[in-house]
Amino acid sequence: MSIRLGIIGGGVMAEAILSRLIEQNIYPPDAVLVSEPQPQRREFLRKTYKVQVTSDNRETTTAQDVLLLAVKPQILDKVAENLAHLFPKRYPPLILSILAGVTLKRLEAIFSEQAIIRVMPNTPATVGAGITAIAAGKKVEPEHLASARSIFAAVGEVVEVPESLMDGVTGLSGSGPAFVAIMIEALADGGVAAGLPRPIAAQLALQTVLGTAQLLQQTKLHPAQLKDQVTSPGGTTIAGVTQLEKSGFRAAIIEAVMAAKQRSHELGR
Ligand SMILES: NC(=O)C1=CN([C@@H]2O[C@H](COP(=O)(O)OP(=O)(O)OC[C@H]3O[C@@H](n4cnc5c(N)ncnc54)[C@H](OP(=O)(O)O)[C@@H]3O)[C@@H](O)[C@H]2O)C=CC1
Ligand SMILES: O=C(O)[C@@H]1CCC=N1
Structure with a gap:
């Protein structure tokens, strides 16, 4: 043929x-x-x-x-x-x-x-x-x-x-699976730090990310609305969110995408 x-x-x-x-x-x-x-x-x-x-x-x-x-x-x-x-x-x-x-x-x-x-x-x-x-x-x-x-x-x-948007796309969805995988690994590590056995922590971490993505996709909720739904006043989630903000979590993700975008631009030369 x-x-x-x-x-x-x-x-x-x-x-x-x-x-x-x-x-x-x-x-x-x-x-x-x-x-x-x-x-x-x-x-x-x-x-x-x-x-x-x-x-x-x-x-x-x-x-x-x-x-x-x-x-x-x-x-x-x-x-x-x-x-x-x-x-x-x-x-x-x-x-x-x-x-x-x-x-x-x-x-x-x-x-x-x-x-x-x-x-x-x-x-x-x-x-x-x-x-x-x-x-x-x-x-x-x-x-x-x-x-x-x-x-x-x-x-x-x-x-x-x-x-003109392709380097930005590369930084987000091209490289993004690695960033998400690191997040899943870190969530599981957090579970282990909290005393969970590794296999249970890994299962919980993976399904939490998958389920959250599916929930956002199916309900069309804005991520901020979903965050608000999980975050009870004076509860556990706001304690964790406060720590994420202190550690610069959002900025770290934004900068990761921007660094990958910049590298894509450099590779093209
Ligand atoms: N991995 C990803 O997530 C993504 C990758 N890309 C892009 O896809 C492209 C490939 O990436 P990826 O698949 O990860 O890389 P790989 O290294 O897995 O694939 C590249 C392949 O090309 C082969 N190769 C090397 N030299 C030659 C040659 N002269 N002629 C023909 N083939 C050759 C390599 O063989 P050998 O191993 O022997 O060198 C290898 O099998 C890259 O340009 C990357 O930017 C785009 C989106 C996502
Ligand atoms: O890391 C890289 O260069 C390739 C392009 C996007 C994902 N992997």
């Missing part, structure tokens, strides 16, 4: 997206070609998802529909120097780049004949609970956007934003 989707870089994010695309029959496995330097990783992807694999990035340029760039931003130039000249006839028609920080301007200078969409997914994509932001480049037509939306709808929600 001819290749419809080419993927360069078979790492964590590529696998998250790939696994859902195959599971949901968006692409048949033999229409997908993943280029990846590590032999063991190639073998894993081939066996697990039945996709085609290669060590030669140039082979992915035969993709009929989409080429997904999923390498680290730091090696884009190295990858591109072997590739760009292989695109004389506007094939593949659409390039999707998930590289943090890398701008459409930079991508369009490399892949001058293709339509390019800059994309920022996140790791909850692995379980279909991701959120992906997309920003369209100059040559993007409605059918390209529809393709990108259908690919990333397979891994969760999709929002379209102007490219």
Whole structure:
């Protein structure tokens, strides 16, 4: 079968997206070609998802529909120097780049004949609970956007934003799963500090975060309203909230997102 989707870089994010695309029959496995330097990783992807694999990035340029760039931003130039000249006839028609920080301007200078969409997914994509932001480049037509939306709808929600917001998106939803994971770990540590056995503390911490997110999503309550509902006058929660405020919890989260945004901007240069 001819290749419809080419993927360069078979790492964590590529696998998250790939696994859902195959599971949901968006692409048949033999229409997908993943280029990846590590032999063991190639073998894993081939066996697990039945996709085609290669060590030669140039082979992915035969993709009929989409080429997904999923390498680290730091090696884009190295990858591109072997590739760009292989695109004389506007094939593949659409390039999707998930590289943090890398701008459409930079991508369009490399892949001058293709339509390019800059994309920022996140790791909850692995379980279909991701959120992906997309920003369209100059040559993007409605059918390209529809393709990108259908690919990333397979891994969760999709929002379209102007490219100027993509570094901010990266700081929030791209990096955010790590911040939330640290919060869950810290909550569990708090439970252990309070004398709970580790497995119970971990279960309570995880379900508290998941349940709170679901409650906010389903009721559309503002987070501040939910906080007010939990906070009894003179009770336990206000004692904890006071400590969080003293420790600069909100500022720490805001600054984490801003630092990640800044790093995304730097990586794009
Ligand atoms: N992880 C995340 O949460 C998110 C990541 N991203 C973006 O996704 C991209 C990939 O990140 P992630 O999946 O985490 O990283 P990984 O390191 O897991 O994936 C990158 C893959 O590319 C492979 N690779 C290295 N050199 C080449 C090459 N020359 N040609 C082809 N493939 C190569 C790597 O192999 P090897 O290991 O042998 O080097 C690795 O398997 C990054 O640009 C990142 O900014 C975007 C959103 C979220
Ligand atoms: O840490 C990173 O650079 C990547 C981009 C967003 C999430 N992980």
